[in-house]
Amino acid sequence: MTTSHMNTADADTAAELRAAMVGELRSTGAITSESVAEAVSTVPRHLFAPGEPLEAVYDDGNAVLVKRDPNGTATSYLSAAHIQAVMLEQAEIEPGMRVLEIGSGGYNAALLAELVGAGGKVTSVDIDPDIVARARDCLAAAGYDRVEVMLADAEYGVPVGAPYDRIVVTAGAWDISPAWVEQLSERGRLVVPLRMRGLTRSIAFDRDGESLASHSYRLCAFVPMQGSGAHRERTVLLGDEAALRLDDESRHFDVAAMRKALHSPRLERWSGAAFDLPDELELFLMSAPQAVMLHTSEEFVEQGLLARSAGRGVPALISDGGSFAYRTKRPDEATGGFESGVIAHGPEAEQVAARYVGLLRQWADNHRRRGAARIRYIPKAVGMAVPYQEFAVKRRGVVAIFWS
Template sequence: MTTVRETDDTAASLRAAMVSELNEMGVFQSEAVAKAVATVPRHLFADGEPLESAYAANKALVIKRDDEGNALSSLSAAHIQAVMLEQAAIEPGMRVLEVGSGGYNAALLAELVGEAGTVVTADIDAEIVERARACLEATGYGRVHVVLADADSGVPAQAPFDRIIVTAGAWDIPSAWREQMSERGRIVVPLRMRGITRSIAFDRDDTGLVSTSYRLCGFVPMQGSGAYTERLVPITDAIALQLDDQRQEFDTEALAAAVHAPRLELWSGAAFDMPDELELFLATSTPEMVMLHGSKQLADQGVLALSVTRGVPALVVGGSFAYRTKRPNEETGGFETGVFAHGPEAETVARRYVELLRRWASDHRRRGAARIRYVPMPAGAAEPSAEVVAKRLGAVEISWS
């Protein structure tokens, strides 16, 4: 029989190993975040999970599912939590709002702000709120304010906040979050754009919010007033297009026929690496770029490349489409990026896509090349265009250096 002492010793050992792994991955940029992760007993916020799972650096744990099995709340992977805390650059004494509660991240925030600071964590789900409150009290972090609220409206009674950390996938940035920022405020938010999500650290500027800090991430979608369901357009039973724009129209019959038409291959001569940076560039380059999802069966049959099983940016024009792929090529450092295209205008669409690949490789192939700005606008006024992603309450503008 395992004793409490043995469990505590095992948890401490696994926590130290997780911290070491995160450090080797280059996640920690500050001693404060590393110390917080080394201090908070993560396993006590993951009741029922094996210790090895609780302290796996890249493993998210689902806390609650709906009747269909979809995740409603999760304990995010320690890796992305630490990354977002580093993006936030939290200082002792700050007031911090966490949007989306689970308890563990709020405990990390409490360690960072210290006794002089304030942490408010809010969630729309009463069951999650009670669970988070119980876990925080049991682990000695009862000073965290746990609030039941639709966080789309923020928590005005506790504002202003020096930092707002969002731990659910947000499709837009509510005006309440901006209004409840202090003068030195920063919002760190997993923002969903055209089928991809990036954790973006936004600071104030004269016209809205601006950022040069963004990281790959994945989160369960926001609930409540901020909920948004991306449109899924079936092409066949095994292929679909995912996109933001509810008005965009497609010739689904022509695209379905194009899938099984002869495939055109066109190679760029450019290296394939940093796929997350390339994906952001492609997905936001034009409104005609959507996310293509296909079944593994079609990939196994050689109809489509394996990349479609995970979702890949696809340029769709009329009854033709093109999407990114790669092949081994030592001359480009290991892999070369290229395009597979289908349909009557396959060559034209492929050439447009390859030009984007070459432009990114020659001008923007590095970390942090994107500058991301959020510009508030009257509801529904934003229009999608090249490097502009339209939202309900504003526009995300992306420029590349």
């Protein structure tokens, strides 16, 4: 049951737009189950974005800004319906479950309430009192008073309601809190947007003893976690033209050598391998020990300094001497698709390009499919497991990847 002060015409328009959004989410594969389709069809998303145009609210790829901090940085969004649906499908929530949502906006909590039904329980927490108050008001307006919204630092979870069958995190996390693992039920699942070496993936982790093993992972983007779990991303500026973004504070770069290499002639090498599934390829490339995310602006792309792939952020391999290589693509007339290739700069361009081309071919030959990675989170107290490849070292554990 929902309450709304909209006139009949606007209510009818909202219902039509909501139905169209569900259809679009089905067609793109974001919604794959009837339970999630029914929840998204039922919850009036516009009541969680008061004052926003209906067309914007029901655009499945549109995130609605909720709050900025005093510096103008966005701290809260009503996430795009597409990624919300994807994460709900990852969670595989069933009626009667107990669910903890970390990062409260109201709408996702209402979807969770629909999925768990009258016999389940949804608790939603946020560190920002303004967001907590807003979520409570929106949930009440939409008729979801049974959702419990709490003010809390999510780093510590909510022990009073544990154990939870599902914990769904809706803010970008750099590490996994021990409380989240401890508060999961024996067969519980954690769905978390985890940041690793400059990438973020929504990973559905199942408990596997004291560690976590991935059930699925998907591309996503979220505002970063606040509170005790916050972690600042490191940026290494290469002058005004480009930057490296990473999490590792200990890694050293010869910035002067890289800047000199950046302005040297480019070397192109082509792999003969198809370019597709860029999010899967990106995760594989970033598994290389020397890889780091390279970014530039549209201005320098237009000037031809770096290829367009760097404007969106691209994995780059960097030699000790400051030479570097990064991925690009070109049309493949034989297939109608694209071929993956490498652009390299610096005195060691030939060598670093060859290593990169080798990675592109290795992925194309062995791992070019959805879900080829198996991701594990091992708390430091548990110890490292083999034969998993170490991917990212965190404060409280290690992210490791095995490629099948």
